[in-house]
Amino acid sequence: MACVPEKLKNKKIGVLYGGTSSEREISLKSGKAVINALRKLKLDVCGIDADGNVAEKIKKEKIDIAYIALHGSMGEDGTVQGMLEVMGIPYTGSGVFASSASMDKNISKLLFKCAGVLTPDWFALKKFAPVPEIKKYPVVVKPASQGSAMGISIVKKASEFAAAAKEAFKYGEEIIVERFVKGKEITTGVLDGQALPVIEIVPKGKFYDFKSKYAKGGSKHIIPARISENAHNQAQYYAEKVYKTFKCRAVCRVDMIVDQSEKVWVLENNTVPGMTETSLLPDGAKAAGINFEELVLKIIECSL
Numbered sequence: 001m002a003c004v005p006e007k008l009k010n011k012k013i014g015v016l017y018g019g020t021s022s023e024r025e026i027s028l029k030s031g032k033a034v035i036n037a038l039r040k041l042k043l044d045v046c047g048i049d050a051d052g053n054v055a056e057k058i059k060k061e062k063i064d065i066a067y068i069a070l071h072g073s074m075g076e077d078g079t080v081q082g083m084l085e086v087m088g089i090p091y092t093g094s095g096v097f098a099s100s101a102s103m104d105k106n107i108s109k110l111l112f113k114c115a116g117v118l119t120p121d122w123f124a125l126k127k128f129a130p131v132p133e134i135k136k137y138p139v140v141v142k143p144a145s146q147g148s149a150m151g152i153s154i155v156k157k158a159s160e161f162a163a164a165a166k167e168a169f170k171y172g173e174e175i176i177v178e179r180f181v182k183g184k185e186i187t188t189g190v191l192d193g194q195a196l197p198v199i200e201i202v203p204k205g206k207f208y209d210f211k212s213k214y215a216k217g218g219s220k221h222i223i224p225a226r227i228s229e230n231a232h233n234q235a236q237y238y239a240e241k242v243y244k245t246f247k248c249r250a251v252c253r254v255d256m257i258v259d260q261s262e263k264v265w266v267l268e269n270n271t272v273p274g275m276t277e278t279s280l281l282p283d284g285a286k287a288a289g290i291n292f293e294e295l296v297l298k299i300i301e302c303s304l
Contacts, residue, residue: 002294002297005301008297008301009043011065012045012046012062012064013044013067014045014048014061014063014067015035015048015069016031017048017050017069018051019074020051020052020074021071021075022150026276030071030274030279031047031070033276037293037297038067038296040293041293048061050075054083058089064090065092067299067300068093069272073103073146075272076099076270076272077099078097078100078103081094090304093251093272094248094271095247099271103271105145106122108246108268109122109176111246112242118238118265119265121179123177124174131165134158137158139177139180140153140155140176140178141165141175142168143171144174145174146171150171152168154180181259182259183258183260185202186225186227186256187199187253187254187280188236189239189252189281189285190243191251191298191299192251193244194240196285197223198224199223200226200227201222219278221283223283223284227262228262238256239254242254246269250303251273253270
């Protein structure tokens with residue numbers, strides 16, 4: 001059993017979960033897992049479904065600390081973080097800037113480039129704007145501000161582009177069109193600035209889509225990833241670099257691809273990684289000798 005610091009024993013922790021985004025169901029699972037972990041640690045905890053009345057619910061519960069288990073818009077984009085700042089309630093994870101910048105894939109990729117982190121070429125496209133000429137397929141089309149692989153498509157030829165763009169635009173006013181990089185999908189969690197073991201993701205489907213992420217048996221997590229030592233070290237270096245560049249706090253998870261020449265490409269940064277039974281961050285922590293309860297506790301301690 002993880003050792004609970006004295007300063008947390010008399011605090012009430014409110015786990016914010018659910019919410020109103022398209023990732024609500026996943027957030028509910030993450031939140032429930034965190035609540036169960038905190039109960040095992042014998043801490044005072046309550047769950048708060050973060051709907052439009054979340055501020056009133058927080059006041060009513062009189063919480064001392066907010067544990068953010070919200071995925072998607074309103075919870076992962078800096079919105080709820082800003083509200084908690086105004087309310088004067090300490091919370092887990094990254095602040096407003098890191099959350100907002102990470103959620104916006106176009107801004108994220110600009111920051112990757114500025115930091116010297118390799119990322120596939122891309123362009124952002126607003127709704128109803130003219131589409132620049134795409135000289136080489138395949139490309140990846142995805143919403144600019146959406147997680148959990150919602151609205152993402154791999155487009156292999158020009159005739160498929162319009163349908164893919166239409167699907168991505170269901171989730172916002174801007175989309176990203178990114179060069180497709182063929183290779184092994186990997187991810188690395190970062191806990192308090194230190195990279196966790198690199199995980200290779202092997203989806204059952206064509207790529208790591210929503211079903212592969214969250215359905216039982218939808219993908220295999222291989223630890224350590226079947227990549228070269230150089231690629232492994234590069235992935236961990238990039239993950240820690242992203243954590244520092246975005247000014248993350250406590251935790252993040254960086255998704256990457258290793259191409260056939262063992263070059264590592266960074267795709268995106270997640271400031272509120274999933275905490276479900278099929279999630280990657282808990283698997284990476286487990287490989288580093290940190291069980292689920294210890295992981296939850298460490299996220300709280302590092303955040304405070």
